[in-house]
Amino acid sequence: LVGGIAHNFNNLLTSIFGFSELARNALSEGHPATKYLDQVLKSARNAKELIEQLLTFSNRKPSPHLPVSLDRVVSRCLKMLRSSLPATIEIREDIDPSCPKVEADPGQIEQLLMNLATNAFQAMEPEGGVLEVGLHCRPPTPEERERFPHLTAEAYVCLSVRDTGAGIPPEVVPKIFDPFFTTRKRGEGTGLGLSVVHGIVKRHGGEIYVVSSPGKGTTFRCCFPCAPSREERGVPTPKAKPTAPSLGGSERILFVDDQPAIGLLVEEILSPLGYRLTRTTDPLEALEHFRRSPESFDLLITDQLMPKLNGLALIGEIRRLRDDLPVILLSGHHGPASSEELDKAAISAFLPKPISAATLLRTIRQVLDA
Ligand SMILES: Nc1ncnc2c1ncn2[C@@H]1O[C@H](COP(=O)(O)OP(=O)(O)OP(=O)(O)O)[C@@H](O)[C@H]1O
Numbered sequence: 001l002v003g004g005i006a007h008n009f010n011n012l013l014t015s016i017f018g019f020s021e022l023a024r025n026a027l028s029e030g031h032p033a034t035k036y037l038d039q040v041l042k043s044a045r046n047a048k049e050l051i052e053q054l055l056t057f058s059n060r061k062p063s064p065h066l067p068v069s070l071d072r073v074v075s076r077c078l079k080m081l082r083s084s085l086p087a088t089i090e091i092r093e094d095i096d097p098s099c100p101k102v103e104a105d106p107g108q109i110e111q112l113l114m115n116l117a118t119n120a121f122q123a124m125e126p127e128g129g130v131l132e133v134g135l136h137c138r139p140p141t142p143e144e145r146e147r148f149p150h151l152t153a154e155a156y157v158c159l160s161v162r163d164t165g166a167g168i169p170p171e172v173v174p175k176i177f178d179p180f181f182t183t184r185k186r187g188e189g190t191g192l193g194l195s196v197v198h199g200i201v202k203r204h205g206g207e208i209y210v211v212s213s214p215g216k217g218t219t220f221r222c223c224f225p226c227a228p229s230r231e232e233r234g235v236p237t238p239k240a241k242p243t244a245p246s247l248g249g250s251e252r253i254l255f256v257d258d259q260p261a262i263g264l265l266v267e268e269i270l271s272p273l274g275y276r277l278t279r280t281t282d283p284l285e286a287l288e289h290f291r292r293s294p295e296s297f298d299l300l301i302t303d304q305l306m307p308k309l310n311g312l313a314l315i316g317e318i319r320r321l322r323d324d325l326p327v328i329l330l331s332g333h334h335g336p337a338s339s340e341e342l343d344k345a346a347i348s349a350f351l352p353k354p355i356s357a358a359t360l361l362r363t364i365r366q367v368l369d370a
């Protein structure tokens with residue numbers, strides 16, 4: 001359900017983002033309405049974050065994650081915590097900035113850390129105490145190897161959250177990750193915090209456990225697999241970045257999205273830069289266009305969730321007519337399909353909505369120049 005709502009929302013947001021950006025660019029410099037549009041864009045970004053939060057609660061399929069430096073995500077969270085926790089909580093950080101990256105969704109990692117920190121803070125009320133957040137890359141300890149036999153890699157990026165609070169009684173420990181388990185008073189906790197944390201760690205291929213001594217404090221440790229390095233992934237190290245890559249082009253693009261506003265938006269973005277766009281809201285019509293002259297298109301951009309024929313099915317049909325056509329798949333919510341399905345469809349790029357003009361243009365050039 002949440003996935004469906006998020007899908008519709010992200011379509012609306014794509015329009016809001018896109019047309020506000022276009023309106024902003026159309027204004028002369030210093031125009032008073034620029035500030036108003038900046039507010040619209042800011043609110044749209046907040047709405048986007050809210051939807052991402054909602055989606056972490058729904059059991060969506062994992063989205064393909066990109067390699068992320070967790071130290072940046074953690075530092076950002078600590079800043080937020082410093083301004084929101086009372087002075088009775090001393091925040092310490094022990095972060096190794098040279099940790100390898102992790103294939104992760106930064107928004108989810110942020111949520112994980114905020115949930116753990118909130119619990120830590122609550123466990124130290126009212127006296128306060130020390131909240132320590134650590135981030136290190138290290139081999140699994142012998143105990144970790146025994147408890148989680150599949151942690152077979154040489155090293156993991158370990159995130160720890162320690163508090164000097166009340167601790168957790170040993171008989172309670174086995175229940176804390178259960179949804180709706182809480183020891184708080186009625187109305188003060190839903191008991192969802194740790195089950196969300198657990199879900200996030202699992203979706204990232206990691207493990208989480210707790211060490212607690214009643215009266216002394218509690219430490220939660222999460223171990224995440226390191227992202228494969230460029231060499232391991234077989235991706236050549238990029239050459240020196242070309243300066244100011246050109247964003248325009250004259251290629252012929254077939255664009256399919258059942259939302260007319262999105263097609264219009266994309267046309268407004270692409271046409272002034274020279275691209276020749278054929279757009280339709282009907283995937284069957286798109287297929288018809290393509291069937292008539294398969295060689296007259298250089299790129300297909302399609303939404304995933306559409307009536308009659310979804311994006312992956314459309315791509316499948318089009319591949320039967322021409323298997324070398326580059327394809328960009330758009331989707332209104334992050335998990336349109338599993339990574340395997342995406343790999344199998346051999347799409348050139350996947351763009352989660354809401355899309356911005358800049359990302360769209362960059363992705364189109366990357367795909368066409370690949
Ligand atoms: N750092 C901690 N120290 C002591 N007890 C903890 C700690 N973290 C979690 N707990 C215990 O685990 C229970 C479940 O935690 P969880 O975050 O899932 O739910 P909650 O905090 O009770 O409610 P919510 O997070 O939804 O507000 C808590 O009620 C508390 O008893």
Ligand SMILES: [Mg+2]
Pocket residue numbers: 115118119189192193194
């Ligand atoms: Mg909690």
